[in-house]
Amino acid sequence: MSRLPLGNIEPGTSDVEIGAFLEKYGFPPFDNLEHEEGDGSHPAVLLIYGNLDPMVLTKLQERIDHMYWKKRELTASILHDRFA
Template structure:
């Protein structure tokens, strides 16, 4: 299962995203796929191959709507 994070600050690196998730969810992100777009609301898919949907829903609750790096991020379970 995966988490989708949208409205990421364009200056945020993959390491920044990993640090955010580690700090608030206590897990390492095995893989990040950046989504191309027009640059106004950058997004990334965080891949967690061994994490179930109930755990990812908990992570979503911790991160969704957070103001991070001058942006309010949106998080969804995929």
């Protein structure tokens, strides 16, 4: 399983918009998307890919990390499983 937190998205951005944005930059469809709670100033989602190799996700992540989308600079990183 590979997980990618995507932060600082525009408030109110739909799951469909997020999926379309990621598809535009070569990402496969995610298996699950979880909205992360916070104070609302930097909304984030956690994208979960069940069968995507973490190395492939790392290459894709580089395409969108620090990219501007909807007037906000996105943050994208990879969560690694330490005991996989």
